[in-house]
Amino acid sequence: MAEPLEAAYKARLPLLEGLCSRLETEVHELLGGLHHIDRICFRVKSPKSFTEKALDPENQPPYSAPLREVEDQVAGRVIVFFLSDMKPIVDQVRTAFTVVERTKRRPARDEEFGYESEHLICIIPPHVKPATWNTHDEMPATIEIQVRTIFMHAYAEPQHDLGYKASRELSRQAKRELAWIAASSWGADQAFDRLLHSLESED
């Protein structure tokens, strides 16, 4: 099952890459007037990563049409300096994209620290589709845009990499180390935002 799916995904890669490049240009232009943007980058999901996600036995319910249903085949990230920069980014994204889902990812319990980010699922607008996009039957209808601060990112990326490398469940010590990094990142974001507002109010 994995091989035909991966082959089908690979066959569409040039179109996905075309979309990815146009999206990145579009979002750069769209957010060009806003301050405190550290970086904007888009990527196409690798065939291996796509197949693993599509066939993950933990998917409930399982994907019946993964080429259509996996929504982060093309995804982008906007990384900003301060917490209060996130809302203007989301508002501006809405001026060009129809958002069908908005999720603020954060730990389930208030006393926990962990991954934080804002995820937007957007319908792909007409003008960023490569010319032959609509002639293929199973192209995705949506893309994902993540908005996060530098500190959210500073926690999320290494944490993801470590989790990916770990072949077994993390030890209690490793979990506590990660929680401490997440808490420190959260604290740094709060402190930076307080500092920003206090300096702005002095002006």
Place this chain on the structure above:
Amino acid sequence: MELFRLHAYSVVPQRTAEEQIPVVGGAIRVNADLRSIMESNLQAADFPRQPTVDFNVDETTRTNEVRDLVMAFAFGDGSPARAAALRLAERLAGAMDLRSSACLFVPVAYRAGTKRRVVLWIFPRDEAFQLHTGGPEGPTIELLKDIFSQTSRHRKSALFEGRELRTDFLQGWVLDLQAKSVNVNLDVASFWITRFLDCVPSMHDEVGSRLLAKAVRKAFERTDVPEQRQQLHAAAMAVRHSPNRRITLSTFANRYLDPDIRPMFLSGLPNDETRHALFTFDRQTFDSVLQFRVFELESGVFVSSPLDQIGESVKVHTGATTELTCQGIVRNEFLRARHG
């Protein structure tokens, strides 16, 4: 795809009505003639060349009443499908005010494997003459009142298709000639897309206006024929002043550009879907991208200037009144009718 379900309801506008008139109708047995007529209507609608719209879904639940009803009509069994069609008809009545005529609402479902397509039609009520000949009193004319027009420019349609997935039926195509016509206000034009379907055009207003400005600028840079440059400039000025702010890039080309320059303008657009995407023209975005400023003088003279010439060959003096002087060598002169 195989047509497998068709309902029809007579719908009277209810949005501002004092007397409540229920919708009436239901499932229709589809014979060969009706199947053929609906197929002809589908072909005539030419959906691939119509604007796309996105359902305005709740961002936490990914639900939208119309989308849910359309999917229930497509995938549900008899009873849920009937309930969905009736609710759509009632919603349509509630979205229409007295500026719209009564109509026939026809939801149609098609299938192919696990895929479904739903086409929603409204055919406005009309009147027609029927000539009777061969009677004892000679030819007579009968006025037919309770009929619905298949060819009216006020007919509307929407097509949605996909599988029963959370990623499908988020987007569709709309046939709404009224929304693109010149003399119609935005509220009337938006009844089908906004109030009934609860959709938004897939091309958002700022994006469409930005693309239009970029396409004009790109075409301007690609030609060195003075008449073509003049025409592009006149078109840009005309669209800025047009009362009809709902537009597509294709209608802009057809309305304001001569046939010799249209292909150059349209070839600069990314794809066909973009050409036909509907948006509401946003002058501020358009001006900021086009990098032109336009001044209207008391004398009725319009002066348009590239932004980099403001303060150079075009000087604007601000005092009790704002005055403008422009000096330069005339390179070309044109006599043109103004575009509408």
